[in-house]
């Protein structure tokens with residue numbers, strides 16, 4: 001689908017403001033994409049184009065970075081991105097049961113987003129908290145020692161808002 005002028009204009013000012021904070025330094029591209037993505041947990045085509053324009057670098061470079069790192073997504077994601085660790089320590093301490101509990105509670109599979117765009121389920125590699133495996137990260141918050149019962153408790157706190 002072609003990008004429209006209106007879509008480009010709707011994100012132009014916000015992207016330019018973010019890029020100007022970092023003085024359009026290419027070294028800061030990762031941080032710039034992080035900040036641009038903060039609103040929706042994903043990067044739209046219009047945002048990628050405006051980042052390239054504001055930084056005066058090729059769109060292919062911006063797109064390459066946005067698709068290389070798992071912390072960015074060019075596909076729409078939910079307000080809350082649930083990253084479930086699938087590395088060995090989490091795997092052997094029950095990550096599969098935790099995954100099933102999230103999938104059943106949310107009615108989606110790994111890699112999918114709920115229809116109300118509230119939750120997205122994704123795999124991640126080690127979160128660096130193997131001592132409390134199995135672990136997940138929801139946006140910036142880490143949860144450890146998870147069980148299927150604790151998954152319900154965690155989700156309940158997000159369903160309150």
Ligand code: FES
Nearest residue numbers: 085090126127130
């Ligand atoms: S292996 Fe899951 S947090 Fe390290």
